Amino acid sequence: MFALSSAALLSFVLLAAPAAASGHSPLPVCESGTRQLELTADTPRPVHEVCVRPGLSSSFLFNVKLARVELPGRERFRVIEDETGFLLVPSRTLKDGERVRMTVHFQDGAALASITFLLVVHPAEAERQVEVVLQPRTVTSYREGEQRALEEVHQCHQEKARLQTQCAGQVGLRGLFAQGLMGEQGVPSKDIRESISARPGNTLTPSEAHSYRADTERTQGGHKVVRLAVVQELQNNGKTPWTPAGAVLMGPQGEEWKALGVWPLKPIAPGRRRRVVVEVECTEEEARGTFTLKLWSQERGGTGELFDGVTFP
DSSP states (O other), X not given: OOOSOHHHHHHHHHHSOOOOOOSSOOOOOOOXXXXXXXXXXXXXXXXXXXXXXXXXXXXEEESSOEEXXXXXTGXXXXXXXXXXXXXXXXXXXXXXXXXEEEEEEEOTTSSSSEEEEEXXXXXXXXXXXXXXXXXXXXXXXHHHHHHHHHXXXXXXXXXXXXXXXXXXXXXXXXXXXXXXXOBTTBOOEEEOTTTOEEOTTOSXXXXXXXXXXXXXXXXXXXXXXXXXXXXXXXXXXXSSOBOEEEEEEXXXXXXXXXXXXXXXXXXXXXXXXXXXXXXXXXXXXXXOSXXXXXXXXXXXXXXXXXXXXXXXX
């Protein structure tokens, strides 16, 4: 089942284009910095999805005074309010993928009467600050929005050019050499099928498992950076398809490294198996020890599958 060479297998992770996901709705994209919403009287009023995570705070700031905040199941959150914002900390009674509708009402005179958020409990991320500006739509604001869009397009073009330069159009083993991921010792691998185990209650169980490590030419804080991959042949023991949506590697002290990618993003049919590859980047020192891998799906709204006993060569 795992007859491919270590380098060839890792090249699938690093260089292959992800397959299209199934038709199920994925988790929302979580903003890593401050999320800014500019709303006017004529702006369409969708429900804004915001990633939250138990134990981590998310702050909501407004440029107008609040009237009240409607939050069902408020006892499951810690809320600290003032007249122009509030701090929200979900409790650990909330489950991965759970969604809570929250409506913020403003005092008379604001451009809008209210705004609705859908708080989505994410397995690995939280949006730490959301800033909302309410104002009438003006020509100036149109121009500012257009300028921001142009800047984002420019940044995307720059990133595309950087990646094209880095890979130099190479694929397969050539791509590993081009990206500086093929060291003198190749790509070390380790059979971890005896050490890795699925948590009770998992829908997925592994029948095969290998881990891989590739050196890079980069450093972080004076420490060498490495790429890690975990490859599992996973059996779906449930009654519905299970499609990977994301992953995080968790250390023994609670450290976490978000996966660079999960491949392929194809459903595993009930009773069937599929190879799933997760790639992570960290320092050489951080890669030592025993880890837990957490995978979550699109169908189950972010519910996590936990695999203990992950080690790397």
